[in-house]
Amino acid sequence: MAGKLAARVKGLSEAAFREAFGTEAQCRAALERLRWPKGFVCPACGHGGRAWLAERKLFQCNRCKHQVPLTAGTIFHATKLPLTTWFLAIHLIVTAKNGISSVELGRRLGVKQTTAWSMKHKIMQVMLEREAKKPLQGRVEIDDAYLGGARSGDKRGRGAAGKTPIVAAVETTAERWPRKLKLLPVKGFRKKEVEKLAREHLAPGSTVVSDGLSCWAAVEGAGCDHFPMVTGSGRQAARWAPFKWVNTTLGNIKAAITGTYRQLGPAHAARYLASFAWRFNRRFQLDSMLVRFVHSAARTKPMPYRVLVAG
Template structure:
C-alpha cells in the first residue's frame, strides 16, 4: 500500500528546531522578525526610529519620536511571562507538531516546568488557535453533523439531554475531488434552529451546499443563503452512509485524539479551545514544517491573555 504523503511528511525535527531556536538570542531574533518583519514600528506613534535600552533580563525598545518603551513580548500572548523565550518556543513547537494533540501533563514534563505553568502556556497557545480558526469560512460542498463532548453521568439525564454533554457542530468542506479541505468544530448552546442559523451566518459562505443527516435544526442554514440537502440516516451505521464519509472520518479522528491524549478536561469551559486545536492542525496538515512558524505568528498577533481571562474561558482573541 502506498504511503500517505501527508501522514509521512517529515515535519520539523527536534535537532532542526534546536539548531534554529536553541538559544535565547536565536529566539529573540526570530520573535523580533515575526513581530516587526519590516522593521521596528512603535505601537503608540508608528515611529520607526528607536534605541535599545538594556535591562538585566530583557531589552526594551524606546521610540525616538515619542519616547515610548516596549519589549518584544509586550502586547503579545507572552506578555508578562517570566519564562525564557526558549521555553515558549519549545512549547509552540511541541504543540504544533503533535498530530493527536498534547496534554498539559506531557507538556510539563517536556518543558521542565510546573503543571500550572504548563497548563497556562497550553491554554494561551490554544487561545491563539481559536482566533485563527475563526477566520475560516467554509464554502462549496459542506458536510455537517451534530456531535457532543463528554458522556452521560451516573444518575443523570440520558442521551442528548445529558447535562455533561457539550454540543458542537462539526463541518467539513470538500474540494473539487471530493476530499476534505477545511474543518470547523464549533460549540453551540443547543441544536436549535436559532443556534444553527447564527452558526451558519458566521461559518458558511453564501451559496454553499450543505449536506446533513436530516436533523430538523440544520434546515436553518438556508437563512445564510445556503442550500440544504438532507439525507435521513435513521438506524444506519456510518459505513452504510458513504455520502457522509469525510465528516464521520473527522469525528472519528477527533474522538481518537481526545481519548488518547487527555484523561479529562473541563468540557463546559474549555471545549472551544480543544476543538480549535484539533481544527488548527487539521487545516494546516499539508505543511507540517511551517506549523511552528505559523503558530508563533498567531501568538504574536493574539492580544495578552492573563490567567484570570484564560480560566474564565469567556473571551477569545
C-alpha cells in the first residue's frame, strides 16, 4: 500500500520551482510569509506595524523603530548570497534522495565548493534539529550498524578502526509498513548509551523489537517494552520479517552514502544521517517539502562557520 502511494506522489519539478521561486521578490515574499504567518511581529516590542526600508532591505517597527532584516535570526542570517541561491540549494538538497555532494552542489549553484559546503551543512542542521523533536512511538524496529570500513590489514567487524557506530530505528504501522525513521550516531553500544538514546528519541510505552544484542534491554529503563529476537547472522537474518524495514533502510542508506560521499566521518555524521531521515519521513509530501523546510529554517538559530566545522 505504501509503495503504491509513493509512486503516485509527485514532487516539485524544476520548472515549477523556477516559476514559484525564480526571483528574489518571490523568495523574500515566501520567507516573510513563512516566518510571520500572522503578519510581522517586532522581536523587540511585539508590535505588528512595520515599514519596509527598501534601500537598507530591512523592516522597521512603527512603534519602537527597531530594525529587523528578514533573514536575521534564521539560518540565512548575515548571508551575502541572494535568497534565490539559497532556495535553489534547499530544493536540490531536499529532493536528492541519495544526497548531493558539496562539489556537485557548488557546480549547480555557481558558487565555490567551500561556500556550498557551508550552505549544505546549515540546511542539514535544520533537518537535524527538526527530526530531534519528534520521538518514535508504537512498534519500533531497532538495529545497530557501522558507517565506514576497515582499511587493508586492519581489524574487521565490531570495533574496526575508522568506523562510526550508529543506531537505526524504524517506526512501523500495525500492518508493518514503515512510518518514520531515525538514524543516530552513538559513542558505542553500551546500556547507558542506549537508555539515553531511548529517553531522547523513543516515546514511553513504545514496543521495541531488537536482535539479541544485550544492550537493547536498556530501553526498558526509558519506559519502553522490549521484545528481543535472536536473529543470528548472514543475509537470511537480515531478511527476517520482524527486521525487514530497519535492514532495508540501512542497506539503502549505506549504498547512497557510498555512491555520493564514499564515506562519512564521525564529526558530521549526525547531520548527514538526519538529512536522510528527514527526506525519508517526508517521502509522501514531495510537493510541499521545500515550503515545509523553509518554515523550519525561519525558526532555526544561525549557525556560524566555526560551529559548523566543529560538528
